[in-house]
Amino acid sequence: MNKPSIPAQQEITVALIGNPNTGKSTLFNALTGVRQRVGNYPGVTVEKKIGRFSVGNTEYQCIDLPGTYSLAPRSPDEMITVDVLLGRLQEVPPPDVVVCIVDASNLQRNLYLVSQALELGLPTVVALNMMDTARAKGIHFDTEKLSKNLGVPIVPLQANRGIGLDALRESLAAVAGTPTDNRISPFPEAFQTEVALLEEQLNRASESPVPRYLVERLLLDTGGYLSNGEALASIDDAFQNHVLLARKRLSAAGYPVPAVEAMSRYAWVAEMLDGAVTQPAEKQRSTSDQIDKVLTHKIWGTTIFACMVLIIFQAIFSWATPAMESIDWAIGKIGNLIGDILPTGALQSLLVDGVVAGVGAVLVFLPQIFILFFFIAVLEDCGYMARTAYLMDKLMSHVGLSGKSFIPLLSSFACAVPGIMAARVIENRRDRLVTILIAPLMSCSARLPVYILLIGAFVPNTKTLGGWVGLQALTMFGMYLVGIVAAVAVSWLLHKTLLKGETPPFVMELPSYKIPSLRTVVQRMTERGWAFVRRAGTLIFAVTILVWAAAYFPRSPEVEAQIRANFPALNESELEKRIAGANIEQSILGRMGHAIEPVVKPLGWDWRIGCAVIASFPAREVVIGTLGVIYNLGGEQDEQSLSLQERLQSATWPETDKPVFNLPVALSIMVFFALCAQCAATLAVIKRETNSWRWPAFTFLYMTVLAYLGALSTYQIGMLFVS
């Protein structure tokens, strides 16, 4: 370890594991508070969450590992947890103690993971969480006896109310560094003998011996992930053969692999619980069940879910307005201030039209993003999210996916990047690929600015549906629908053509409902919000400057002189407008825009919209900044104070003075952005997740074609109604 100032025994590394929905994150937050760092493990998408806390002179480092039902790695992501626990990663120190948090109400299943954790040979503490709920259900605990049975300390806990934390801290200090060699394996004698034999064969000539736990997993892993060479380098054909022979012998002895694992572990669990935990004879119906009767009801549940989605979008519009207006106002003030201080020229233009206008135009949408993530975090934390997966499974199975694809796709409404990463929870490779390929069609938060800008400027603010829902909110809902419908069609097509195969089984836990914790919700909301700001502040900022430069250079004084010579009769402000227009038109961006105008004219776009679309290739939200810069440069002096919306409304075609934007044009742009793949980050993530350039290239191609056709038909059909 690279901290020479602190003696080794003063810093204790704690690894935190547990089943999903056991309150693991709550415990992690309660232990470490704000002293958290979030990063990534190399090569995988698992978040590396490390927090710190101290008790007296002892510093603790707590590694929060992803929630899991089992320590049986079948993918690189699941391997990370095992590697961290076994101290096989360089990024984190080997743990001194493992905390296994379990749901007191459901020990039968939770102790399965504990039985695996105990085989790692590490000092372990079992945190018995949600004791209050379990006791209310009539379950009786003799924790002393259970602790004696398991051979490790047990700490009763109510993590959400901070009860039992002190006892847990004391227990950690007491247990770290204690010997663990006298643990009893849950497996039958014959199995243990085979594992010992294989361990000897594998590590005989090896300098870096494979831990016994992984040898055991090799024997159990009939799927072959561990032996394919990626996870464990030292496996050769001869050893594979030994493994196959061992499985054969075990099968003949009545211990078929892998079934022997569940048999042995559940038998062990029953033995541990015997006399220590007593279940009530008759189970009572909980409040969760009552709620579920309505929320998972085929008709009522689905209706409520649809209403919920509509309410969220309506809230994004109405709640965010005051905050947005304040940000808008502040950005305008800053721009004016810089404009007043600096002399006219490249620097002033860079700061006002590039930096402030570009980044400001992205920042202004932060309120909506916070509101959207607030709702997502609440739905996740209260347990409703899993119900949506249940409700949507039927629908998803029609397009060949499962309800598990629903969460990644729903997350993609916030941002396709985490959404595509979340698709790793889908074990089925084909399902995962389809989910990844259609995830970018979900309307992400980066499209939100585009929708909000154009809807605000061109869709009348009238009420429909009896005065309850605004036409603007309805248009927004429609944009989300466009993406969903396209995704369904693409998924169906992929299943019929490129990716044929069988629909996998689908299992998912429905956690009990709970009142969402404000702390968790706020934490998730700010985390996501900041992630967006960081993107806006770095990538978007860089692109805005690049685009500003492309729109500003090359610039020659001859253009100005020529215009002054050609139009001597015009007044100064008219002249400046024409000069600015001429300057941008002959800039790099202007030339690119003109080059593609014949292609985009059928969509109702002028060369400036073409420019903005080209410039938004790295990230969709850039289109706002670009439109701001382009329509700013071409505008009149006294239009400085106008908002971007007003500038768009007043933009005209140069030849005819007809307005560039009308409703069909605005809709055509929105449909284009709903369907296009203008996001470098998404394409990069697809490359990483599929480990091939084929799929990001395919995604970009199919989405761009789809976007063009969608925008084309929107404009052409829209114009039929307008004229």
Added chain:
Amino acid sequence: MNDLIPLNHLVTGERARVGQLLGVPEEVHRLQELGLRDGAPIEMVSSGSPCIIRLSETKLCFRNNDATSVLVYADRAS
């Protein structure tokens, strides 16, 4: 002992015990890790596809495919 029947033949409210898991060994192993072990008592909370079953104190949402299925002994008075 009652006959083994597929899980999705249970009607809402009916109780049963897990009898046998059929299918690809890895898929079966995963189901076992989630608690669907032999002999585990279950209750059909909401039948259909997917269905919701209660398994000790948790609820699972489950939809089988053609290759994997859960066979159960229904607690029927027959």
